Amino acid sequence: KGTTREQRALKYLKEHAREGDPDSVLETFDEFCRTQEWAMNAAEEKGDILDEIVRELRPTTCLELGTYCGYSAVRIARQLSPSARLITVEVNPDYAAVAREVVKLAGLQDKIEVINVDSGDVIRELKDKYDVTKLDLVFLDHWKYLYIRDIKLIEEEKLLKKGSVVFADNVIIPGAPGYLEYIRGSKNYNSTFYSVHFEYMDDMKDGVEKSVYIGDE
Ligand SMILES: Cn1cnc(CNC(=O)c2cc(-c3ccc(F)cc3)cc(O)c2O)c1
Numbered sequence: 698k699g700t701t702r703e704q705r706a707l708k709y710l711k712e713h714a715r716e717g718d719p720d721s722v723l724e725t726f727d728e729f730c731r732t733q734e735w736a737m738n739a740a741e742e743k744g745d746i747l748d749e750i751v752r753e754l755r756p757t758t759c760l761e762l763g764t765y766c767g768y769s770a771v772r773i774a775r776q777l778s779p780s781a782r783l784i785t786v787e788v789n790p791d792y793a794a795v796a797r798e799v800v801k802l803a804g805l806q807d808k809i810e811v812i813n814v815d816s817g818d819v820i821r822e823l824k825d826k827y828d829v830t831k832l833d834l835v836f837l838d839h840w841k842y843l844y845i846r847d848i849k850l851i852e853e854e855k856l857l858k859k860g861s862v863v864f865a866d867n868v869i870i871p872g873a874p875g876y877l878e879y880i881r882g883s884k885n886y887n888s889t890f891y892s893v894h895f896e897y898m899d900d901m902k903d904g905v906e907k908s909v910y911i912g913d914e
């Protein structure tokens with residue numbers, strides 16, 4: 698059919714979601730994934746935990762690694778205060794293009810910046826090029842073997858402060874063993890594991906890990 702799954706999802710959203718309404722975009726995307734085609738959104742139980750973290754933390758500067766189609770970017774940004782913002786990084790240009798459309802459809806383009814680069818490059822530029830001083834929330838949802846590389850880069854750049862939260866998806870499926878070992882073994886974090894269902898699959902279990910930074914600034 699010449700279209701990709703991501704393009705079909707975007708078409709469905711444009712046809713069925715209420716423009717400018719983030720909740721409608723998310724509900725419609727969940728409907729698409731439940732009735733038409735599965736997609737790797739941090740949805741349902743994972744999204745509920747993400748919602749709770751954002752509500753409690755009230756972050757002003759958020760970083761997401763692994764935008765995909767923008768589902769979790771919209772989920773995070775819909776709860777951000779007026780001056781708060783989310784920088785979301787996607788290495789795949791086709792995904793980034795779809796994500797920008799989804800963000801626009803949700804009316805959140807003033808809160809979300811989608812950057813189409815490799816996360817390893819952009820983390821070093823956040824301070825100088827993206828005017829970031831500290832990150833209040835980091836959401837890891839990109840290639841699972843890169844979680845450990847990128848959290849170390851974030852620490853090296855001194856981008857975390859006491860209370861910053863690092864939230865990681867898929868620590869069971871596909872799994873991020875190196876990352877889990879590192880973050881749980883580090884004295885700079887208090888980590889909590891949540892056993893959750895895999896997105897849109899009631900008979901599969903995954904896990905997410907919430908780590909609060911308590912180390913030196
Ligand atoms: C292509 N690509 C662009 N970004 C990424 C990073 N995300 C993932 O890899 C990812 C993968 C899965 C998953 C898919 C199939 C399967 F059978 C089991 C697990 C679930 C997720 O929630 C993910 O975040 C991959």
Ligand SMILES: [Mg+2]
Pocket residue numbers: 737738739838866867
């Ligand atoms: Mg994921």
